[in-house]
Amino acid sequence: VELMGLHEWFYACSCVQIRNWFDYRNHICIVFEKLGPSLYDFLRKNSYRSFPIDLVREFARQILESVTFMHDLRLIHTDLKPENILLVSPDTIRVHDYKIPIRPPKDGSVFKNLPKSSAIKLIDFGSTTFDHQDHNYVVSTRHYRAPEVILGLGWNYPCDLWSVGCILVELCSGEALFQTHENLEHLAMMEKVLGPLPKHMIARADRRAEKYFRRGLRLDWPEGAASRESMKAVWKLPRLQNLVMQHVDHSAGDLIDLLQGLLRYDPDERLKARQALQHPFFTRCHRRCGY
Template identity: 90%
Template sequence: MGTEWINGFPQSNMDKRPRKRPRLTWDMPPVPPSKVLPAIYCGQEYVTGAVSSYAYSSLYYKGMPRNGSPPWRNDDKDGHYVFAIGETLNRRYRILNKMGEGTFGQVLECLDYETKELVAIKIVRSIHKYREAAMIEIDVLQRLAKHDVGGRRCVQIRNWFDYRNHICIVFEKLGPSLYDFLRKNSYRSFPIDLVREFGRQLLESVAFMHDLRLIHTDLKPENILLVSSDYVKVPDYKFLARPTKDGTYFKNLPKCSAIKLIDFGSTTFEHQDHSYVVSTRHYRAPEVILGLGWNYPCDLWSVGCILVELCSGEALFQTHENLEHLAMMERVLGPLPHHMVARANHHAEKYFRRGARLDWPEGATSRDSMRAVWKLPRLQNLVMQHVDHSAGDLIDLLQGLLRYDPAERMKAREALRHPFFTRDLRRCGNSS
């Protein structure tokens, strides 16, 4: 069924960042074209949030039984639940749209008949290990909800149930992820004042989790969702000298900077085993790659990588290989500390010559790999290419978050006291 996206961004650009596998995208719901209503907001074109799916769902699903159970179907070959638009889950949730899919299962946009609220339901594959992981995630979500007064930091769990051998977790419905926003905005970076607001909220959420002795372990732009899908279209000043007929030289900015963390399927408690590999590649800390074990600081390394990406529009370390990843780190941040290299486990020691110097470029797999490393600038130069004011404060903050030694890395609450957040700078109009 063909649909358009609410507040839809350009779809022509392919994902420029290499990925290990397609990631879940929590996206904006579909709406008939006539429901996207332009308006004027502060002298700029403002794209409004469209009419609720509850209001237009009858246009699509007229004649469907309201609470009838769908016929029994076998799962697909990978254990995913097989559904049809308009059917109900657990006699309460009407399926409106598929929002995304991942290794764990799929996420559906649904209407809750009891509350008349739009919700996102994560339907986990009917495989034992994923069901077990889902129950752990539910435990984490309930722990977070108990302490997150006002529900400002993390996505809120509404309900959960076991349906036809699938664990289903019901969440509040949020807007697109920061990664989706960047991708559909042609990878145009966010203004520094908006990055500041995102960074402040992200660090507050991380500090909140760490206070509860929880480590997220998979922080990345895909797992940070805007609360609202609304955005404003503004001129992109880098291209003002060029024609603007097709709107290519405008960029979109979120109307509201409020964000929440999602995806706690990999979250661990402080007392659990911390020896295995965690984090999506681009945001993985050096201690994880070197097999040194990890703890709270691995989340702060990820935050540093995320802030660079929000400022530049591109992932800082675009790689899928450990040796290339370490070489990129050294290119941007300088050499790895000898004491960390000396303690590298037997899987990682092969990346070093005589146990000291990184085996680079001798160990590079290709010339393309060598070029990918050599084209990277130092951290200071990279920030100054994309940030006008506040560059000095941001560089200093990033140097604290991206310290190799996790024992010396800045903590979340320490980062929140950094001048990048506390200095009395004039705020731009789109930073709130």
């Protein structure tokens, strides 16, 4: 605490803490603090029922605080996803669910569980890299991978913010935003949700990504689709604004604006973590609620 300011120390508190380490038969074992389930496991065990928007706001604030702390240290996480965000406590409360879940439970339950505490910790720094290291290889788990990574344009801090945007949509809706396992389909999904990819990014795509475009001008979709199922998966996706409004009762406008900043195609135009923390999605609530 003596070596960092109060804000930096607070931001660091949302990152998992190492308690100890030891060598066991030439394997380095690391001891961490005991934590609860990941946000993904919580969603899965809760029949993929989404979190209330006020809880999403608290999760988002802590995630961005963790990312801000890492970026200030010139570190890029590169693998942000709900599986790598753990609740501090496993305790839950049971509440009535007024919305029909995406995947209704077999028992027809009209109740859902919510975390008793909103405190979370960011984990899994095994893929973390410094900003001066090689950034030309593929990073991030597929669903949370930024467009510059797919296009082979290199990546840096902004790839973490793209992942955060995808995570927030998932926490609000209950399901991953881009559910795909193939690059062309992934890019087509992005265009369906966010609009056309910028021409200047297409023009700079590396040789491996050139095949996803027709004459280097537009995405080879639906002509290049692998199957009818793939076409249907893209076609059914709504625009970002409509998707958010399907699941968010209040603060939808502020959340949409925040997501549009986090999910900008051009990494140079994407919101930085510290900028995102100053967004009205967080500050307007502070003024209204008197935090």
